[in-house]
Amino acid sequence: MKVRVLGAGAAGLVAATELARHGADVELVDRSATLGVEACAWCAGGMLAPWCEGESAEPFVVENGQKALAWWREHSSTFVQNGTLVLAGRRDHGELTRFARMSDHHEPCEGNALAALEPDLGERFERALFFAGEAHVDPRLALQHLADGLVAEGASLRLGQTMTPEEAEKDVDLVIDCRGFAARDQVAGLRGVRGEMMIVRCPGFALARAVRLLHPRWPLYVVPRADHVFMLGATMIESEHHGPVTLRSAGELIEAAQALHPAFNEAEILELRADVRPAFADNLPRVERQGKTISINGLYRHGFLLSPWCAGEAVRLAGLGPEAIAAPAEDLVA
Amino acid sequence: MTLSQPWSDAPMRLYDHTFNSRLLLGTARYPSPAVLARAVGASKAEIVTVSLRREQAGQRSGQAFFELLRSLNVKLLPNTADCHSVKEAVTTAHMARELFQTDWIKLEVIGNAETLQPDIFGLVEAARILCADGFAVFPYMTEDLVLAEKLLAVGCKVLMPWGAPIGSGRGLNNSYGLRTLRAWFPDVPLIVDAGLGLPSHAAAAMELGYDACLLNTAVAKAGDPAKMATAFAKAIAAGRLAYEAQPMEPRDFAEPSTPLAGKARLA
Numbered sequence: 070m071k072v073r074v075l076g077a078g079a080a081g082l083v084a085a086t087e088l089a090r091h092g093a094d095v096e097l098v099d100r101s102a103t104l105g106v107e108a109c110a111w112c113a114g115g116m117l118a119p120w121c122e123g124e125s126a127e128p129f130v131v132e133n134g135q136k137a138l139a140w141w142r143e144h145s146s147t148f149v150q151n152g153t154l155v156l157a158g159r160r161d162h163g164e165l166t167r168f169a170r171m172s173d174h175h176e177p178c179e180g181n182a183l184a185a186l187e188p189d190l191g192e193r194f195e196r197a198l199f200f201a202g203e204a205h206v207d208p209r210l211a212l213q214h215l216a217d218g219l220v221a222e223g224a225s226l227r228l229g230q231t232m233t234p235e236e237a238e239k240d241v242d243l244v245i246d247c248r249g250f251a252a253r254d255q256v257a258g259l260r261g262v263r264g265e266m267m268i269v270r271c272p273g274f275a276l277a278r279a280v281r282l283l284h285p286r287w288p289l290y291v292v293p294r295a296d297h298v299f300m301l302g303a304t305m306i307e308s309e310h311h312g313p314v315t316l317r318s319a320g321e322l323i324e325a326a327q328a329l330h331p332a333f334n335e336a337e338i339l340e341l342r343a344d345v346r347p348a349f350a351d352n353l354p355r356v357e358r359q360g361k362t363i364s365i366n367g368l369y370r371h372g373f374l375l376s377p378w379c380a381g382e383a384v385r386l387a388g389l390g391p392e393a394i395a396a397p398a399e400d401l402v403a
Numbered sequence: 404m405t406l407s408q409p410w411s412d413a414p415m416r417l418y419d420h421t422f423n424s425r426l427l428l429g430t431a432r433y434p435s436p437a438v439l440a441r442a443v444g445a446s447k448a449e450i451v452t453v454s455l456r457r458e459q460a461g462q463r464s465g466q467a468f469f470e471l472l473r474s475l476n477v478k479l480l481p482n483t484a485d486c487h488s489v490k491e492a493v494t495t496a497h498m499a500r501e502l503f504q505t506d507w508i509k510l511e512v513i514g515n516a517e518t519l520q521p522d523i524f525g526l527v528e529a530a531r532i533l534c535a536d537g538f539a540v541f542p543y544m545t546e547d548l549v550l551a552e553k554l555l556a557v558g559c560k561v562l563m564p565w566g567a568p569i570g571s572g573r574g575l576n577n578s579y580g581l582r583t584l585r586a587w588f589p590d591v592p593l594i595v596d597a598g599l600g601l602p603s604h605a606a607a608a609m610e611l612g613y614d615a616c617l618l619n620t621a622v623a624k625a626g627d628p629a630k631m632a633t634a635f636a637k638a639i640a641a642g643r644l645a646y647e648a649q650p651m652e653p654r655d656f657a658e659p660s661t662p663l664a665g666k667a668r669l670a
Contacts, residue, residue: 125434126434127434127435167624170626171626259467260436260467260468260471261467285570285620286570307468308468309466309467348435350435350436350437350440350471351435351436351437351438352434352435352436352437353435
């Protein structure tokens with residue numbers, strides 16, 4: 070079966086990988102000349118944190134996000150399973166109580182236990198929640214790793230090309246449309262949720278795992294990369310504006326980072342970037358087949374977490390695999 | 404009133420519009436728009452506020468979210484949340500009027516970034532400008548009596564004193580001050596805006612004779628927002644009914660509710 074995948078972000082690359090594994094002859098097409106730079110995944114934290122997400126996401130995300138842990142362990146050399154640490158400053162301890170109530174698979178972590186996990190944070194925070202089973206990947210390296218793996222297996226990768234869904238259906242048996250927000254004119258009910266992030270290098274600071282700092286207005290997560298590089302994210306704004314990061318958002322990210330640790334005052338800003346996440350009203354993904362095209366969209370802030378589930382659905386809808394997993398709840402706005 | 408209706412028989416009038424529900428809901432910080440829609444539907448709220456400041460970062464950029472709000476078929480009350488100056492608030496109000504085709508504006512001029520306390524001086528000035536420009540202004544204010552008089556003098560016909568700082572969930576910090584406002588302005592619609600955490604807080608505000616309550620975080624951040632919105636709607640209806648029913652006066656000593664006449668007196 071000849072399959073053309075539109076969009077080489079997390080959803081597209083994971084779907085392509087799974088389809089190829091099930092015997093499809095895969096061609097991957099992306100508008101960007103450089104792999105990934107125009108994908109939401111380029112701005113992603115790369116957190117595989119299904120239980121933390123349970124704080125605000127539907128149970129569907131918690132349940133199906135767990136499958137992502139095994140998938141990425143197998144498919145990314147940057148997979149690190151050191152858990153997630155959720156922190157709050159003293160005056161926001163109520164936020165920690167709420168977070169604990171809304172999620173599971175965590176244990177309280179205080180004092181010496183906290184310092185043992187993250188020595189740089191132990192003396193600054195009294196209380197935390199530890200989600201031991203969670204993990205993270207480096208999203209940009211993960212994308213490249215998947216692309217390399219596909220090409221090595223004989224798939225073709227066509228970068229710097231755009232195709233309409235109609236053009237894409239020519240000469241192939243199946244199209245997987247993973248264009249995210251770029252497909253908004255074809256996908257009813259899709260909205261954009263703007264996110265802004267920052268990448269810094271901070272030699273005086275170390276983290277072994279993703280950390281979330283709770284704050285009623287400016288929640289922050291920090292994901293460590295190699296060489297003392299950290300990704301700080303991310304704003305959540307109900308806007309489809311694609312413009313550069315605003316001073317206000319940069320200020321909020323910086324202020325939250327300073328609250329996490331004063332070492333960030335000396336950090337060098339390597340990158341400030343904004344993108345628009347594709348989402349449906351319930352913030353759950355949809356995998357739907359219409360004729361020759363399967364659309365995977367609406368992964369919202371769960372691109373790495375839910376792309377393995379979406380890929381499984383696509384394989385099933387393509388008739389290549391037996392996987393049948395319960396669909397997300399109906400959109401109740403409509 | 405029938406038991407199936409979570410509101411009193413007496414409708415509420417705000418700037419020539421009539422409403423049955425006395426719950427106004429904010430639309431920020433819900434887990435998803437779908438959860439927000441369920442909360443609005445379950446609580447039968449008829450007015451929702453929407454923040455323009457950030458969602459409209461670029462031209463027409465928040466369109467999809469605004470379309471979702473419009474599909475709720477409730478009255479939209481745009482707000483100037485996060486505006487820290489008169490100019491910002493006035494500009495945002497004009498953007499809101501254009502975008503939502505409404506003269507209604509919930510006016511916030513924030514004076515302190517930590518407590519989100521209103522800048523009451525900037526508030527009066529912004530209200531004066533907007534009222535003169537034909538806006539129906541809903542000012543987010545402290546419970547200060549003199550501030551209230553000044554806001555009414557510049558043309559506000561509804562007042563929205565805070566219960567406690569925004570998002571704090573502490574309830575009515577100064578019920579004496581709120582009671583004074585009610586007594587002083589018996590004919591002005593008064594809405595407690597901000598600081599409510601529990602339905603009992605809202606019921607207490609309504610028992611003071613407040614016309615309505617506006618809240619956001621208490622519902623949006625509840626474990627089950629739709630259920631909590633319903634709880635607030637019921638508490639607000641109960642408080643309103645109690646106010647209309649004219650509660651008994653408290654006393655310092657017991658008073659038997661059973662008549663004593665005819666009871667045997669044993670020497």
